[in-house]
Amino acid sequence: MQMHEGIVQDIKKGNRDAFRNLYDEYAGYAIRTAKAITRNDELAKDAVQEAFIRVYRNISSYDPKLSFSAWFYRILVNECNRLLNKEKKMVPTDTSLMENTSQLIERSKESVADIYGIIQHMADLYRIPLLLKYIKGFSEKEIAEILNLNQNTVKSRLFNGRKLLRNQLNWRENEYGPNGRTS
Amino acid sequence: MDQMDERVKKEILDHTEDSHDTLKDDIWNHIDQELFQEKNRKEKQMKKKRKSKIIPIIIAVAAGVMLLFSTQTDTGLALIKQIKDLFEPEKQITQSIEGTDEETDVILQEGKDAKYVIYIDEERYKLVQGEESDIITTKEPLEDKYPEVSMEIKQFKDISPEEMVTTLESKLPTEYTQVTETESVKEPVVGYKLHGITGSEWDSPVTNVYVVSNNNGGSFVITEKYFLEAAEGHGARFYAMLQQFEIVK
Incomplete structure (x- = not known):
């Protein structure tokens, strides 16, 4: 799904309501995904929180022609893995x-x-x-x-x-x- | 979706439900505080000040290395270094590592398909030529507790530096929590520099990505990876080696 240029512009300007709308739209599935990947509600909470903060701070680097979902979930999955690594709870990928x-x-x-x-x-x-x-x-x-x-x-x-x-x-x-x- | 898929989806959604939006509300409150509330903004500024102490030290060391190089590099060599055969096969450079001047022997190495040359500190690093890129990494493997330390040099023949920068500006924030604005640089190479870091601990991963024109419509992308504590060690050594990077026409 592409992100509407207007929403991106509003978020770039620091519009809290625009960001809240984006949060409401994406948070539900983001939380489910993070809970499933980390297998831990606390880590999931931190991962989702950090992912949204990174989206807000780096929204200027998002290209609206590309899939916002893919960009957002890439940030989220990386954040889950980073926290899992930090906690040393990463399930090793046994090739x-x-x-x-x-x-x-x-x-x-x-x-x-x-x-x-x-x-x-x-x-x-x-x-x-x-x-x-x-x-x-x-x-x-x-x-x-x-x-x-x-x-x-x-x-x-x-x-x-x-x-x-x-x-x-x-x-x-x-x-x-x-x-x-x-x- | 077949029957199994429907069943799997239902079970996963049942297990990951956020009942009564408890987590959702809690997370929003934290985000709201971090990004929008005045009180937290002040705390954030204080945190930033603490973190920013590290940055001037890195800049100071980098500037020191630049100065030393500008005075000690053979300027005569600079005039003829477009011709690969005329490069000295080995030379000695002085670099400032963690505040101490260090004499280092560097060896001329040819990059993939002889499209560039670079001098490598072969006492500590090795150049591994791959199918798509070359990687300069530590001669001795680092212990597992250390994040990756490497410098990858890759050519994209059909992507201009500007297009490459746009792509990297989207990619880097997905891998690092703090990404600084892209800047044009003249040192250690002439091109663009992107910088990313995740965290402010000793082992926080750091990257510097340089995008350099290949003088033929394409780009060289040089990706340094190290960790915060190694900024004045591996970071400074990569910087010094990169100053010797030359595209061969």
């Missing part, structure tokens, strides 16, 4: 999982209780594109812009992530039944 998907499934079997848990146990290279796709409905092109990745890379990560998810759901349903309870 071995890329080649050994059964390892990921085995690990997940032990501790996940629901679909959200399955996704949160995935490596970040699958987890973050999936969260962006499902929460805000971003396209592959937009996710590529946000994560600064090639679109084909995103396509492949979404494909493999969904495949893992489907396999894991099938396994759970065979093991526990459709409601996730032990038969």
Whole structure:
């Protein structure tokens, strides 16, 4: 979504109401995204707050011809990762999982209780594109812009992530039944 | 979206709900205070003053390095350095590192496709030629606790310096919390300089990005990355090496 030139101009002039409108429009999904990425409400709060402050202070560098959503979410995701790094709580991206998907499934079997848990146990290279796709409905092109990745890379990560998810759901349903309870 | 997608979406949205907009209101109150309230503005100014103490020190060191170089670089060499073969293969420079003058041997290195030359302090750094760019980085890998220290040199043959600056002005704020206004510079290279930093702690990541014309409609983008405490070490050494950067026609 492109940002209307008038809103950008108003925010550049320091118009609080214009910025509040922008906040109201973007905060809901931004909070959901940050909560899902950081897995921590306090970190999510800090990340969203800092992302909006950075948007306000750097609005002059935003090109209104480009997608505002992609620009904003790139700032937000970077901020989530920065805070996670700072907290030393970053889930390491284990590249071995890329080649050994059964390892990921085995690990997940032990501790996940629901679909959200399955996704949160995935490596970040699958987890973050999936969260962006499902929460805000971003396209592959937009996710590529946000994560600064090639679109084909995103396509492949979404494909493999969904495949893992489907396999894991099938396994759970065979093991526990459709409601996730032990038969 | 198939059935699974709908199910996944619903579960994620259920788990991430901000009931009664609690977080939303709380976050707005903080943003409002930080950006719009008078009381907080004063606190912010005080914070800025504290942070700004670091900047004059960096500027002073950079200015010191500039002065030393302007007096000690071989001016005769400057006249002929467009011709690659006439560059000295090795020379000694004096640079001011953390307040102390230091004699450093630098070695001539050719960049990717011999489009530029630069003198490298090979005691501390190495030039790694890649497919798309060259990276000057520490000879010995740094411990994990340190943020990245590197200087990347990349040519964009079809993008003018001005177009490149516009792109970078949008990109940098997504990676660094404080980005200063782009400026035209004559040192260490003639071109544009963008600067970004995240935080004010010893390990806060810092970047300086220089955009230089390749004299043929395109640009060279030189991206320095280090951390705040290394501004007077790696930062000053990158600055000194960059003063020796020359495009070969």
